[in-house]
Amino acid sequence: MVVLRVIERDAPGAKPPAVALEGVSIAYGGGSQPVYEAVAPTTLRVAESEFVAIVGPTGCGKSTLLNAAAGLLKPASGAVSIFGEPLAGLNGKAGYLFQQDALMPWKTALENVAIALEVGGVASSDARKQAKEWLGRVGLAAFADRYPHQLSGGQRKRVGLAQVLIRHPKILLMDEPFGPLDAQTRQIMGTLLLELWAADRKAVLFVTHDLEEAIALADRVVIMSCGPKARIIGDHTIDLPRPRDVSEVRLDPRFHALHKAIWSELRDEVVKAYGGAPA
Numbered sequence: 001m002v003v004l005r006v007i008e009r010d011a012p013g014a015k016p017p018a019v020a021l022e023g024v025s026i027a028y029g030g031g032s033q034p035v036y037e038a039v040a041p042t043t044l045r046v047a048e049s050e051f052v053a054i055v056g057p058t059g060c061g062k063s064t065l066l067n068a069a070a071g072l073l074k075p076a077s078g079a080v081s082i083f084g085e086p087l088a089g090l091n092g093k094a095g096y097l098f099q100q101d102a103l104m105p106w107k108t109a110l111e112n113v114a115i116a117l118e119v120g121g122v123a124s125s126d127a128r129k130q131a132k133e134w135l136g137r138v139g140l141a142a143f144a145d146r147y148p149h150q151l152s153g154g155q156r157k158r159v160g161l162a163q164v165l166i167r168h169p170k171i172l173l174m175d176e177p178f179g180p181l182d183a184q185t186r187q188i189m190g191t192l193l194l195e196l197w198a199a200d201r202k203a204v205l206f207v208t209h210d211l212e213e214a215i216a217l218a219d220r221v222v223i224m225s226c227g228p229k230a231r232i233i234g235d236h237t238i239d240l241p242r243p244r245d246v247s248e249v250r251l252d253p254r255f256h257a258l259h260k261a262i263w264s265e266l267r268d269e270v271v272k273a274y275g276g277a278p279a
Ligand SMILES: Nc1ncnc2c1ncn2[C@@H]1O[C@H](COP(=O)(O)OP(=O)(O)OP(=O)(O)O)[C@@H](O)[C@H]1O
Pocket: 028, 029, 036, 038, 056, 057, 058, 059, 060, 061, 062, 063, 064, 065, 209, 227
């Protein structure tokens, strides 16, 4: 299996990964600050059309890796490339969705989505037309004139999704995007994300601490050890059929088998992260 993967990657004409972190290590501090070696040399590749979730204990370095893929952090060693090109500066091929809303409170839902195109030079009338279509796709056609404070947490996340997807990024970088939502709304948002993703299957790197969410959404679940010098200790293919309903897929016996296998690797790291001895 390992040999096959190497051949696939190196075959002439093989497509380069959408995101490739090759031997990337990341440290914080320096100067007058103590150095914290957050991530040890780590390799992670996300193929075009692939949905990869990173799970790991709190503070292990999941966001740190994502930020390296976003070009927000410069690795201490190793290389980041995007579709085969070395990443210099911000990753312009990616759209980001973070835990915190990035909506402008003084703009309506429609204006918040439209502005994502307007800043790129699209005429306001065209941007608003497309924004209206996107609000429809995320189920908010009737809420276009509402301001963020007049929307629920889940509705604000839908606006955020529309705001990112309207620009058709080739890569989605998502950091606990549904973190603040209740469990039921998280599942509804997960299913919506998968529906939208299925339309053109962007490469996705999705950070979560929630293993069930990771299995329900992803093609591959990557596990990180706890830090310092965190590294990838597991890489699991999720062979659940698509399309998936994020609530219903949890009832699949295969889901339970995958959860059991991955949790057995993750559990010790979670215990260590909280300062306990592995079980
Ligand atoms: N700017 C910084 N300066 C110093 N240390 C930092 C900085 N940012 C993050 N760290 C440390 O790096 C480690 C990894 O942080 P990171 O935010 O990547 O973890 P995480 O896995 O995303 O955590 P969580 O699941 O709790 O969000 C943590 O120990 C954190 O304290």
